[in-house]
Amino acid sequence: MQRHRLLSLALLPGLLLAACGVVVPPEVEPNDSVATATPLAIGATVKGTISGTARDYDYYRFDAVAGDQLRLTVKSTGVDAASTLDPHVTVLLPDGVTVFERDDDSGTDQEADLRFNVTQAGTYTAVVTSFDIYDDEEATDDLATNTYQIALTRR
Numbered sequence: 614m615q616r617h618r619l620l621s622l623a624l625l626p627g628l629l630l631a632a633c634g635v636v637v638p639p640e641v642e643p644n645d646s647v648a649t650a651t652p653l654a655i656g657a658t659v660k661g662t663i664s665g666t667a668r669d670y671d672y673y674r675f676d677a678v679a680g681d682q683l684r685l686t687v688k689s690t691g692v693d694a695a696s697t698l699d700p701h702v703t704v705l706l707p708d709g710v711t712v713f714e715r716d717d718d719s720g721t722d723q724e725a726d727l728r729f730n731v732t733q734a735g736t737y738t739a740v741v742t743s744f745d746i747y748d749d750e751e752a753t754d755d756l757a758t759n760t761y762q763i764a765l766t767r768r
């Protein structure tokens with residue numbers, strides 16, 4: 614039993630993460646640009662924090678094809694009661710510049726919940742920050758409690 618479990622851990626970390634839904638990999642800083650975005654697979658969840666700098670932006674990249682019907686959520690207090698983050702997310706088209714979608718609070722309370730249909734294959738970018746930073750170009754929001762989980766699923 615123990616041997617089997619170790620083997621599974623070694624060979625199937627992604628499957629285990631998806632199956633148990635408890636161990637969520639963290640973002641990889643620095644990820645404040647399209648070029649340094651943290652990978653986010655469809656079906657995956659990643660945890661992050663808006664902190665460590667006065668105005669933190671967390672970029673995530675995912676590959677999608679035409680016809681994909683996706684849902685992107687950024688939850689803060691919904692997954693971590695200690696979080697004080699009001700998350701905001703912007704999705705960029707594969708050109709890495711053009712805004713495709715953005716959302717502040719379509720989810721529970723202040724949480725972001727985006728549903729969109731992909732018509733153009735390529736690598737998309739989701740940019741997470743706090744609403745304050747998004748809304749005010751001079752605002753700062755650097756708190757260790759600014760934790761969140763971003764999840765991308767098919768719907």
Ligand SMILES: [Ca+2]
Pocket residue numbers: 640642661662663664669670671
């Ligand atoms: Ca971060």
Ligand SMILES: [Ca+2]
Pocket residue numbers: 642643644645669670671672
């Ligand atoms: Ca960042």
Ligand SMILES: [Ca+2]
Pocket residue numbers: 699700701716717718723724725744
């Ligand atoms: Ca929000």
